[in-house]
Amino acid sequence: MVCSGMRGLMTVLLMIGVTFVDGGGKHYNNAEHDLLCDVLKAAVGLWQNRENRNGLLGRALAQTIFGTRDRVEDVTNIKFPSVYTSPDYRLDWCGDCDDPSGPYPGRSISHDLICLCTVGGGGAPFNFGAETLCGKKQGDLVCEGCTEPFHLAGGRDHGWDGNQSGKQQLQNTWNKIVLACLTNGTNGNLKAALDNFTSSLGGKKQLGGQGGNCGGDNAVNICVNY
Numbered sequence: 001m002v003c004s005g006m007r008g009l010m011t012v013l014l015m016i017g018v019t020f021v022d023g024g025g026k027h028y029n030n031a032e033h034d035l036l037c038d039v040l041k042a043a044v045g046l047w048q049n050r051e052n053r054n055g056l057l058g059r060a061l062a063q064t065i066f067g068t069r070d071r072v073e074d075v076t077n078i079k080f081p082s083v084y085t086s087p088d089y090r091l092d093w094c095g096d097c098d099d100p101s102g103p104y105p106g107r108s109i110s111h112d113l114i115c116l117c118t119v120g121g122g123g124a125p126f127n128f129g130a131e132t133l134c135g136k137k138q139g140d141l142v143c144e145g146c147t148e149p150f151h152l153a154g155g156r157d158h159g160w161d162g163n164q165s166g167k168q169q170l171q172n173t174w175n176k177i178v179l180a181c182l183t184n185g186t187n188g189n190l191k192a193a194l195d196n197f198t199s200s201l202g203g204k205k206q207l208g209g210q211g212g213n214c215g216g217d218n219a220v221n222i223c224v225n226y
Helices: 008-014 030-047 055-066 090-095 109-117 167-182 190-198
Strands: 206-208 223-225
Touching: 030 055, 030 109, 030 167, 030 190, 030 206, 055 109, 090 109, 090 223, 109 167, 109 206, 109 223
Parallel strands: none
Antiparallel strands: 206 223
16 A cells, blocks of 8 residues: 655655664554664754755655645744644554545554554553663653553553544654754754665565554554655
8 A cells, every 4th residue: 555646755755665673562553663763863953054844855755744745934933733733543644544634554654653652542651561662761752741550541542543542642742842843953964864864674564563553552653664
């Protein structure tokens, strides 16, 4: 399955996958996050030069950063996208491409980071003993000041998997992970970042997870399925 309608840099990204790195079952999607974030930072670095916002390059960069080829704005003005305040089923937004009218895998690197790094239903993967997700600890991604273990703290009320679930976790992922990649654009070589990404390939078209459906209901399903 490859989502349609991709252009430029996302076309390259969508045709590849990386192998899951579980860090001994304690650290989830950390390496995958770093690879995507490096590409996003390099794309933002190019976008900051207004001369790069025109033509095919500009459209490819806009698609990669914002999820639309026609958007022109300064990344420092990006707000939490309103679509995530009313989330649909995670499987629909991260696991397949059946509804191109909404967020879908590969629409932008920003969206893929949301899929890769947002806590899942019941607090997955932290309720499976994880120490970090995309390099962040439980309290960073779940709720400010939360300290009680997930298995004692309300089950499926924590995290995004179903319709209208995980709103706070989505906001935290945007604030703590996506913005850090968007607002720290580098002068790094985009081709080098892509080469680094592709050097970590496996044979799958899935980023993160362990071969699941990316519906977010358990630790193996915290992923993006292209």
